Amino acid sequence: MTELSWAQVSARRLARHGLSAPAASAPDADPDVDRVADVVSTMCGAHAQVASAAELSVGLRVPGATRALVRQAVWGDRTLVKTRGPRGTVHLLAAADLPMWTGALSAMPAPPWEQSRGLLTAEQTEQVLAAIADALTEAELTGAELTEEVVARTGSWAGERVMEAFQDKWPRWMAAMSAATRGGVICHGPTRGRATTYTSPARWLPGFTPMPGPAALADLVRRYLHAYGPATPAQFAKWLSATERWASGVFRSLDLAEVAVAGTRAWVVAGDTDFPDDPPSGLRLLPYFDAYAVGCHPRERLFPGAAAERALAGGQAGNFPVLLVDGTVAGVWHQRRCGRTIRITVEPLRALGAARRRALDEEVERIGHILEGNPSLTIGTVDVGPHA
Numbered sequence: 238m239t240e241l242s243w244a245q246v247s248a249r250r251l252a253r254h255g256l257s258a259p260a261a262s263a264p265d266a267d268p269d270v271d272r273v274a275d276v277v278s279t280m281c282g283a284h285a286q287v288a289s290a291a292e293l294s295v296g297l298r299v300p301g302a303t304r305a306l307v308r309q310a311v312w313g314d315r316t317l318v319k320t321r322g323p324r325g326t327v328h329l330l331a332a333a334d335l336p337m338w339t340g341a342l343s344a345m346p347a348p349p350w351e352q353s354r355g356l357l358t359a360e361q362t363e364q365v366l367a368a369i370a371d372a373l374t375e376a377e378l379t380g381a382e383l384t385e386e387v388v389a390r391t392g393s394w395a396g397e398r399v400m401e402a403f404q405d406k407w408p409r410w411m412a413a414m415s416a417a418t419r420g421g422v423i424c425h426g427p428t429r430g431r432a433t434t435y436t437s438p439a440r441w442l443p444g445f446t447p448m449p450g451p452a453a454l455a456d457l458v459r460r461y462l463h464a465y466g467p468a469t470p471a472q473f474a475k476w477l478s479a480t481e482r483w484a485s486g487v488f489r490s491l492d493l494a495e496v497a498v499a500g501t502r503a504w505v506v507a508g509d510t511d512f513p514d515d516p517p518s519g520l521r522l523l524p525y526f527d528a529y530a531v532g533c534h535p536r537e538r539l540f541p542g543a544a545a546e547r548a549l550a551g552g553q554a555g556n557f558p559v560l561l562v563d564g565t566v567a568g569v570w571h572q573r574r575c576g577r578t579i580r581i582t583v584e585p586l587r588a589l590g591a592a593r594r595r596a597l598d599e600e601v602e603r604i605g606h607i608l609e610g611n612p613s614l615t616i617g618t619v620d621v622g623p624h625a
Contacts (some may be wrong), residue, residue, distance in 0.1 A: 239496040243538050245512040247499055252513065253279060253464055254529050255298035256521050256561070261323035268282045272299050273307060274316035278331035281460055282338075284321040284555065285329045289574075291606065293524040295329065305593055307489050312427050314319065314539035315441045319425035321418040322479040326526075327425070332441045336448045339421035339438075341457040344450025351420040356400055361464045364391045365413040370422050373437040377426035383406050383435055421447050454487055457508050463537035466532060467496050467503030472534040501535070517564030520596040522583070522604060525624065526555035530566070540566045543586050556623030560585060562593065571619045572604075581609040 251257035255276060259332055276298045277283050285291035292304040299306070311317045311329065322328030325348065330338055357365065365387060372386035380497065387410045388396040395410040402411075417423040424441070426434035439445045447453070461473055474484035493504040523530055531554045533539050540549055544566040550556035560568030560583055568585040581601050589597060598614065606614030 239494075239510055241467065241496055241497050241498045241512055244516045244539055244564075245514075247517040247538075248513045248515060250465065250529070250533055251517050251519065251564050255279075257517070258527060269299065269301070270314065271316075272304060272312065273302065273310040273478075274331045274333065277317055277329055278334050278460075280528040281457075281462055281464055281532070282328035282330045282564070283528060284326060284531065285319055286327045287525050290526060290558075291329050293604065293607055294527045296569075297460050297505040297523070297603070298520065303607055305609065309406045318438060318441045320423075320438065321415070323476055325415060325418075328494035329582075332438075332488055335421065335438055335442050335445060337453045337460075339419065340418040340450055340453025343421075343447060343452050345477065345479050347419075361394070362413045362416060365395060365410045366417055366420065366422050369417050369561075370394075370437065373423060373435060374439075375437075378428070378437045379429060379432045379436040380435050383534075384410065421445065429615030450491075455491055458487060458491055462504065462506050463509065464528075465534070466505040466509070467498050468534060469503050472503075475534075476532050496556055519561075519563065520593060521561040522558065522570055522581075522597075522600050523561055524558050527559075529561070530559055531555045538565075544568075545583075547586060550623040559605075560597075569619050572619050574608075574610065577610045579605055579608060580615070581612055582615045582617055582619055584617065589616075 254278075273295060276295060280294075280298070283291045283294045289304070292307045294309050296302040296304060307317075307329075311319055316332050317329045318332045319327065321331055322330055322338060322342075339512065368387045368390035369383070369523065371390060372383060378386065384396055388408075391410070396408045398406040398408040400408050400411055414423070414590045421438050423435050424438045426436035448456070458473065461476065462468060465472075465476070470484035471481045472480045473479075473488070477484070485622065488504060492507045493509045494510060495502060495504055496510065497503070530539070536549070536552070537545065540554070544559075548554075548557045548559050548566050548569050557569045558571060559566045560570055562568075567587060568583060570581060570583040572582075573580045581604065583597065583601075601612045601614045
């Protein structure tokens with residue numbers, strides 16, 4: 238069995254995420270539009286519940302990128318699609334990967350929080366899915382507009398406000414929203430003012446059809462292990478919001494190689510056992526729910542000691558933007574934007590030497606370039622809570 242150190246694993250993950258080279262996202266680099274979708278594909282999606290965080294996650298990995306380039310990939314070129322991905326959360330996914338994602342998500346057991354909780358029968362769910370597909374074929378509709386269209390195609394029962402939601406009640410048909418997303422019936426459209434719109438993924442990928450489940454799951458596991466491996470079935474299950482038992486069965490069905498990371502068993506794709514000899518290096522400011530911070534395990538290695546107390550929320554990664562030094566979380570940070578001014582506060586958990594401080598200044602400038610603003614840096618305490 239191949240024996241690996243945490244340093245080797247960390248260095249490979251940084252390289253595959255495009256986060257290791259010191260000038261990986263230098264502002265003076267020529268932006269490569271085609272690389273945006275490739276980067277998102279390699280990351281297995283960019284968490285996009287906070288739009289600016291997704292733009293920064295992608296921009297940090299694409300030389301010369303700005304948020305405008307990322308937006309162009311989503312709403313102009315349509316090489317990215319905004320929809321629900323792993324854990325049922327809103328992500329940017331590569332449009333070319335959508336058949337794989339929808340096939341895999343449809344094949345996995347639906348988590349309890351995605352089930353209709355008895356609000357819809359199987360027949361009603363099928364009616365709602367057909368109504369959504371028909372309504373969105375050539376349209377971009379707000380939630381209210383889509384409710385009208387679904388009710389018109391199914392019946393008044395679909396519009397009954399019976400689904401509990403944030404001290405409010407949503408119409409009954411929305412109990413099928415998760416199934417619609419996982420099945421590739423619906424995705425996000427461009428925002429209309431402050432209103433979210435929805436449309437058909439087929440408008441991003443003409444001829445779109447979900448992959449068969451087994452092939453899609455195999456592809457997803459291989460991609461996950463490429464970016465986040467070595468990993469265990471339990472870690473894959475946590476990333477996807479599935480059960481460890483189910484994930485173990487998927488791992489057993491594939492051609493994987495077992496390795497040991499600091500004495501702990503984990504898996505990689507068979508034949509993908511090359512790891513760098515150079516230690517992990519570089520300084521990065523990763524935004525909320527960046528894929529690297531959320532997807533890499535074990536947590537106690539990525540968030541050692543004080544980092545676990547300061548940068549995790551109930552053991553969950555992503556709620557705090559993190560300062561990453563040599564592949565390990567070494568602090569938190571926060572930004573406040575007012576017009577074009579971006580005030581960045583960084584709270585290191587250990588002193589930064591002169592070289593690290595210069596690297597931090599460069600990273601702050603890079604963030605200003607990506608987010609198209611004028612950044613300033615303060616070293617001090619971050620006084621906001623998680624996901625603020």
